[in-house]
Amino acid sequence: MSDVSAGFREVYGTDPEGVWAAPGRVNLIGEHTDYNDGFVMPLALPHTCLAAASPRTDGVLRVHSGDAPGGVVELRVQELTPVAEGGAGGDRGGWAAYPAGVVWALREEGLLSGAAAGGADLHYASTVPTGAGLSSSAALEVVTATALSELYGLGLTPERVAQLCQRAENQFVGVPCGIMDQMASACCTEGHALFLDARDLTQRQVPFDLAAEGLRLLVVDTRVKHELGDGAYANRRAACESAARALGVPALREVEFATLDATLTTLAGLGVDDTVRRRVRHVVTENQRVREVIELLDAGDTRSIGPVLTAGHASCRDDFEISCAELDLVVESGCAAGALGARMTGGGFGGSAIVLVEEADADAVAKAVTESFAAAGHGAPRIFPAVPSEGARRL
Ligand code: ADP
Numbered sequence: 001m002s003d004v005s006a007g008f009r010e011v012y013g014t015d016p017e018g019v020w021a022a023p024g025r026v027n028l029i030g031e032h033t034d035y036n037d038g039f040v041m042p043l044a045l046p047h048t049c050l051a052a053a054s055p056r057t058d059g060v061l062r063v064h065s066g067d068a069p070g071g072v073v074e075l076r077v078q079e080l081t082p083v084a085e086g087g088a089g090g091d092r093g094g095w096a097a098y099p100a101g102v103v104w105a106l107r108e109e110g111l112l113s114g115a116a117a118g119g120a121d122l123h124y125a126s127t128v129p130t131g132a133g134l135s136s137s138a139a140l141e142v143v144t145a146t147a148l149s150e151l152y153g154l155g156l157t158p159e160r161v162a163q164l165c166q167r168a169e170n171q172f173v174g175v176p177c178g179i180m181d182q183m184a185s186a187c188c189t190e191g192h193a194l195f196l197d198a199r200d201l202t203q204r205q206v207p208f209d210l211a212a213e214g215l216r217l218l219v220v221d222t223r224v225k226h227e228l229g230d231g232a233y234a235n236r237r238a239a240c241e242s243a244a245r246a247l248g249v250p251a252l253r254e255v256e257f258a259t260l261d262a263t264l265t266t267l268a269g270l271g272v273d274d275t276v277r278r279r280v281r282h283v284v285t286e287n288q289r290v291r292e293v294i295e296l297l298d299a300g301d302t303r304s305i306g307p308v309l310t311a312g313h314a315s316c317r318d319d320f321e322i323s324c325a326e327l328d329l330v331v332e333s334g335c336a337a338g339a340l341g342a343r344m345t346g347g348g349f350g351g352s353a354i355v356l357v358e359e360a361d362a363d364a365v366a367k368a369v370t371e372s373f374a375a376a377g378h379g380a381p382r383i384f385p386a387v388p389s390e391g392a393r394r395l
């Protein structure tokens with residue numbers, strides 16, 4: 001905290017009015033279900049994006065990140081325009097588009113009037129790995145909205161913060177993400193996973209104290225990000241939406257697991273191709289896996305979620321086709337070394353996987369995964385335990 005305050009002083013020459021934090025996340029189960037109005041179950045990481053911030057009165061927004069090159073980006077609040085529209089102030093899609101998008105979303109929703117229209121100075125320092133599927137972008141957005149809500153006296157709830165941040169990422173930055181990442185960063189609590197119904201944002205904090213049970217959840221950051229990821233995300237989303245349209249439902253969430261086979265037959269009859277039918281099967285079975293994980297955790301049977309996680313990985317790999325060699329290798333080598341279960345987490349095509357292990361086996365499993373990467377000629381992964389942590393807050 002003192003570091004980010006010192007950073008602010010160095011950049012802007014004054015003390016910040018406050019410092020805020022918002023975490024990255026890992027998703028325990030429920031992948032690519034949020035934009036289908038389905039279920040997800042993320043937990044916040046101890047890794048956070050910190051923002052030191054002060055309000056301004058002249059309509060200027062200045063942002064600076066200790067983690068990005070290029071110095072201070074200076075924009076005018078009233079001139080912010082989405083990146084896709086040529087973005088006055090979109091910084092041509094550079095990192096500043098994320099915080100600028102948050103301010104734009106506040107403005108679009110009529111929340112910036114009077115003093116709040118005056119702008120702000122922000123300086124960021126983050127420990128969330130970027131592009132690792134751990135939601136550094138959501139942490140950056142959520143810390144911005146949380147800080148500005150307080151600086152401007154807007155009193156936004158965490159849910160509202162998440163919705164504004166998703167709007168910023170969708171419409172200003174141009175990434176068609178669901179709402180999971182922003183909700184996780186805004187709403188998670190220490191020692192819990194967040195069971196979220198993305199249709200209406202109903203949520204429940206589910207106790208997830210792995211240490212008390214002698215378990216550990218390892219995050220394996222493969223450190224790869226395959227190029228095709230961005231377009232593929234939009235492609236998967238479009239496939240899901242086209243299947244929902246063919247079925248005459250608002251979203252694939254409405255397809256019941258019990259009637260999945262009949263639904264797939266219906267889709268085939270409508271001429272929907274095999275690829276799209278597999279996308280549907282992933283979403284419907286994945287929602288069911290979230291329900292199974294919840295039931296097991298509620299019953300105190302945490303070890304039994306392992307095979308459900310591994311089944312989720314197979315579905316991501318085979319039906320949704322969003323995995324890659326490195327992620328498959330984490331799951332394969334982790335499970336072969338005695339893990340209880342493992343899966344890719346996040347959007348896919350690189351990024352991170354999670355591995356559930358007995359605490360006593362954690363080091364051996366991590367070593368086996370690292371060795372398998374070396375043997376396959378991949379760079380060394382970064383492995384650390386996922387400790388369920390607190391959501392966005394003022395420090
Ligand atoms: P993820 O959210 O999985 O980390 P994304 O591609 O969605 O990956 O977001 C990563 C982008 O977010 C970075 O390329 C950068 O533009 C921006 N970003 C995240 N954290 C920071 C930070 N601390 N400073 C500057 N930009 C950041």
Ligand code: MG
Pocket residue numbers: 135136137138181
């Ligand atoms: Mg992101």
